[in-house]
Amino acid sequence: MFQGETAVTLDDKGRVSIPASHREAVAKLSGNRLVVTYNPFEHGCLWLFPEKEWEQVRDEVNALSKAKTVHRNLQMKLVGAAAHVEPDGNGRVLLPASQRGAAGIEKKAVLLGMGNKLELWSEQAHLAKIRETISEEQITEDMLDLKF
Amino acid sequence: MFQGETAVTLDDKGRVSIPASHREAVAKLSGNRLVVTYNPFEHGCLWLFPEKEWEQVRDEVNALSKAKTVHRNLQMKLVGAAAHVEPDGNGRVLLPASQRGAAGIEKKAVLLGMGNKLELWSEQAHLAKIRETISEEQITEDMLDLKF
DNA sequence: GGCATAAGGTGGGTTTACGTGGTTTTTTGT
DNA sequence: ACAAAAAACCACGTAAACCCACCTTATGCC
Numbered sequence: 001m002f003q004g005e006t007a008v009t010l011d012d013k014g015r016v017s018i019p020a021s022h023r024e025a026v027a028k029l030s031g032n033r034l035v036v037t038y039n040p041f042e043h044g045c046l047w048l049f050p051e052k053e054w055e056q057v058r059d060e061v062n063a064l065s066k067a068k069t070v071h072r073n074l075q076m077k078l079v080g081a082a083a084h085v086e087p088d089g090n091g092r093v094l095l096p097a098s099q100r101g102a103a104g105i106e107k108k109a110v111l112l113g114m115g116n117k118l119e120l121w122s123e124q125a126h127l128a129k130i131r132e133t134i135s136e137e138q139i140t141e142d143m144l145d146l147k148f
Numbered sequence: 149m150f151q152g153e154t155a156v157t158l159d160d161k162g163r164v165s166i167p168a169s170h171r172e173a174v175a176k177l178s179g180n181r182l183v184v185t186y187n188p189f190e191h192g193c194l195w196l197f198p199e200k201e202w203e204q205v206r207d208e209v210n211a212l213s214k215a216k217t218v219h220r221n222l223q224m225k226l227v228g229a230a231a232h233v234e235p236d237g238n239g240r241v242l243l244p245a246s247q248r249g250a251a252g253i254e255k256k257a258v259l260l261g262m263g264n265k266l267e268l269w270s271e272q273a274h275l276a277k278i279r280e281t282i283s284e285e286q287i288t289e290d291m292l293d294l295k296f
Numbered sequence: 297g298g299c300a301t302a303a304g305g306t307g308g309g310t311t312t313a314c315g316t317g318g319t320t321t322t323t324t325g326t
Numbered sequence: 327a328c329a330a331a332a333a334a335c336c337a338c339g340t341a342a343a344c345c346c347a348c349c350t351t352a353t354g355c356c
Contacts, residue, residue, distance in 0.1 A: 009306080013342085017305055040282050047296075057296055058151070062263055070286040072189065076277060080260035080267065081153040089345070090305075097341095098155040098258065102278045117296070157316075161332085165315055237334065238315075 001025065002113030008120075010107055014100055015092040016120065022113060023091055026050065034085050034118075036095060040077040044104050044125025046095070048118040051084070058082065095120075149173065150261030155271075158255055162248050163240040164268065170261060171239055174198065182233050182266075184247060188225040192252050192273030194243070196266040202230070243268075 006019040018026060026032060030050030039045040049057060061078050064071040085093040100106070108123035121129070154167040166174060174180060178198030187193040197205060209226050212219040233241040248254070256271035269277070 011306065020304060038278060043281060060294055064290055068288060070282060070288060073277065073282060075262065076260065079151055080262050082151045083153065096153065098153055102275060159317065168314060
């Protein structure tokens with residue numbers, strides 16, 4: 001179970017250090033095997049799944065009918081892009097250059113623990129998201145009972 | 149099972165190097181025999197099937213009634229265009245010039261592992277696809293249950 | 297409060313395998 | 327038989343994997 005926000009920096013080779021707070025979870029959930037893909041819903045964001053979680057996601061996505069464009073897009077962004085990575089001796093993973101480029105993640109980034117996965121955002125994209133507040137029109141039925 | 153995205157470059161002769169990460173799968177699934185055709189759904193994209201997979205696809209497509217124009221189109225783009233290729237000693241395949249031209253794949257390209265096949269995209273077409281995020285309106289019934 | 301120690305994060309060097317360009321030889325088609 | 331194209335072969339540059347060392351920050355102890 002991932003949770004928490006950490007500012008991280010990519011070095012010139014495109015490596016990010018997995019924050020110590022997540023290391024244990026990564027080791028336990030996935031035997032240190034992570035899968036990097038695009039977040040198909042947002043710009044400037046990559047997803048990092050523990051391998052086990054990934055396999056479920058992949059199978060679900062592959063099972064969608066290939067007749068619909070939106071399904072093929074999803075398959076392309078998730079399955080097509082999926083790269084296996086493993087932390088080096090210092091707990092860093094190398095993010096594939098093509099994904100860094102396409103997602104626009106350069107040096108400053110933010111790593112978010114999001115339950116079953118980690119999200120890596122470019123600093124800009126993350127800041128923009130955080131600054132967007134939720135307006136009243138966006139509130140859904142399901143949100144009315146929230147306890148805060 | 150193919151998966152993962154790799155930036156590749158075609159040389160002047162139209163050769164692409166199959167990324168090392170896919171070599172094993174290609175050798176195992178097809179004895180190094182691949183079939184190149186058009187992706188009938190997308191511009192700027194070629195499909196590369198292991199020969200075994202291809203035979204199934206071909207038979208399915210050929211079995212469609214020839215009375216419908218859309219069926220004949222599919223047969224034309226898939227079966228009609230299919231070219232057998234085999235990697236050279238350095239793991240490269242030569243893409244037929246006509247297919248490179250028709251798909252608009254020149255120098256920079258991206259190779260995607262898409263389960264039972266590989267997809268070769270022109271860099272531009274790929275980037276355009278990745279930058280399109282999936283919007284709320286596109287979400288289908290089938291997608292509501294996805295675990296991410 | 298300041299210093300010592302440890303842990304996490306960062307930078308960089310080295311080796312090796314992979315990708316890429318090019319050359320030569322063989323085949324194919326005219 | 328000749329030209330053009332594809333296949334096979336060779337060689338180099340680069341980037342990834344691995345490893346080592348330093349710097350910064352947090353923590354504990356005197």
